[in-house]
Amino acid sequence: MLWEKTQEVLKDTLSGSVYQLWIEPLRCLEVRDDSIYLLSPDRYFSAYVAQKFLSIIEATVKEAGSVQRRVVICEDERVHTPKPVMQPKGQLRLPTVPENNSSVRALHPRYTFDQYMVGDCNILAESACKAISADDDSYGPCIYINSETGLGKSHLTHAIAHKVFAESPMTRLHYVTAQQFAAEMVRNIQSKTMDTFKQKYHDHCDMLLVEDIHSLTGKKKTQEELNEVLDSLIKSGKRVVLTANQAPRELVGIDSEFRSRMSSGLVTMIKAPDINTRLRIVERKAGTHQLGLAEEGVNYLAQHIRGDIRQVESAIVAIRAKSRLMGGHVDMDMIREAVTSVVGVGQQLTIQMISDLIAKQFKVSVDDMKSRSRKRQLTFPRQVAMYLCRKYTDDSLAEIGRAFNRDHSTVMHSIKKVTNLSVRDTSVAAQMELLTGKVKSL
Template sequence: MIWEKTQERLKDALSSSVYNLWIEPLECLEVRDDAILLKSPDRYFSAYINQHYLSSIEEMVEQTGEMKRRVLLFEGESKPVTVGAAKGQLRLPNIPENNSTLRTLHPRYTFDQYMVGESNILAESACRSMSMLDDSIGPCLYINSDTGLGKSHLTHAVAHKVFAESPMTRLRYVTAQQFASEMVRNIQSRTMDAFKSKYHDQCDMLMVEDIHTLKGKKKTQEELNELLDALIKTGKQVIVTSNRAPRELDGIDEEFRSRMSSGLITSIKAPDISTRQRIVINKASQHNLALDSDYSEFLAQHIRGDVRQVESAIVAIRAKSRLTDGYIDIDMIREVVADVVGVGKAMTVEMISELIAKQFQVSMKELQSKSRKKRFTFPRQVAMYLCRKHTEDSLADIGRAFNRDHSTVLHSIKKVTNLAVRDTSVNAQVELLSGKIKSL
């Protein structure tokens, strides 16, 4: 009865599309004195509700039942168990309470769900080694990348695997800001001895995210540098993430920078188009969304940076398709892409070269290589020709993208132009590719 009344209140408070999409699928399994247990379709659904609508649901539950109850979401037949008072965080089996400090782990941020490509294979391999408590890559792993390329996915994956296979490991997983705030609180309360003991003596693995946010915080850097030194000397493992390489960090003490560089330093680059398409297909599968290959390719072509934007696009497509009885067309895909990344983005050499590489079934490395094999030279020449035709880049700019000088680009343009005039099949191929570029 409480859930039915809560649903009525939510129906009035939310738009009909939001209610139908996110509230109606929830099923009430049990009402307790302190909590109401709801079943959701899948883990992603639960994560999205937790992030966007949980507070509203709990507020309506309280208004309906005249007492405060927590709302717990889960999937399948087993009920969730919470860690202490931390809302929604799962207690891992056989882990003593307060043994580890960690951010709430995303259920799908595992190694199995991580799409590996040339851009991230070293970082993924290193994290797998660290998760198995293997010290072959050194005591400290430093990962840097732009936002949304998978740093947090990998650190969550390490935590998942460590707790699954070595549940007694004392893992401290915090952001740099959380570490700084905790240190300040302990200084103010004069409990720094307990703070130091927690991290120095009761820690087997330390993970600190976003180390670049400590710019100018000299005291925190000194404390963390001392901690890293103590852990490394006692054979413990450390993973640090940042948005740039150690040498590029501004406002970071040189000794601290050196300490973080004592092991493997690896970066994650933006994924190539084939990896992006696999990411799109994987995200769609997670949301039970069937996408034609043309649509997944279109999304991969246009959503090129932050992988979270792929998730946002898939969610939007799924929501829109529910309103059209599952029907999806290219106009819907274009509309979603425009909402996610904007419209009117200029064509780039990278976009064209990636398309050509895929059409000729060669890699970007092969396209940019010094090889003179016809299998690589003809696609390379076509790519240069089309880059000149569809972008505003200079011959020198196009040449740099292919590790060539401007004279090579000019030669390629003349070569393809002459071939297209003499050979109708080449002309048809070039026109077909040009049409694909215009539809990007």
């Protein structure tokens, strides 16, 4: 089939991640003498593919079929006309309502609320974003989200845009990075068209999404302009979502009035996901990439990749690519190699790594340490493992407790017990010194 041949060529031409993200989701609807119709997930996906890959797709179609055909990317399986016409869903524009003038970054097709993995680390941010996208003012008209890189800020802002355009397509939504806002302002100053710029953001905007506010550090004029925009929109009952890598009070080089304005609504932080959330993220990402992982592999990825969620996807893409070369087989060596390539050899210590070491040193199994047994030969290794996990990992008492089928109070008791024994008993102190050295060398 023509499209299947085209895909094979594109798979060799494009990088693996680009092919999986932007070509693999396309499905051939119909092939005509002069055209080939491809179905995409949504109109934003269509727009991005048309902008970035249409020329190479058309050239490859010709190469695969020996005939020049126009490639038409559409979102409706019913192909009646040579040029698909998109009908608005939901709202219709009244004659007195100005035409939509939204300006939106290219939206990732998978960055939707359905695909967002919710845990204790991000539930408030996710709930607030869902509410504001539905024009629910439960959390106020302004939301400020901060987190480290790769924890889901962009996923949430993309999800808001997807939901707004799906349910209220006439919403005048502007979605930019702070750098883009600054560059647009400079262009309008240079061309003496600041009136147009102000009208766009003050008068023709129902919802504003601005990412990476921290990049405005030291840019006083841009801060003043954006502060005016925020003031105008919030007072008019419009919706605003801002993201940054720090809370407003922690930003350096930010005007106090602008800082105050950003803090006028909900300020929430997305924290690094806990082990349970990481396990679900790994399972979801593996499923998305059609990669079968055993429980051991899922646990290893979740234990060793602790922060940036993009690193999880990168590791899974690497595992999938290598498994294809091995006939679909996935083993732990392959997973360890992928983790090392993503995280590096100096990865953080994990509960699993420390548990394995202690079990080996005391000649017991990890499962025995996790059992309910209170035998001395198991109790002491378990307490030592908990003590070292608390000392050398970032996991909470609750997370360590769950790893050993205990609660956080048991972990606290174990830490106190080992600490006291190390002070009173020189043999225990010597043991702990030896084990500490082995943990540091992992």
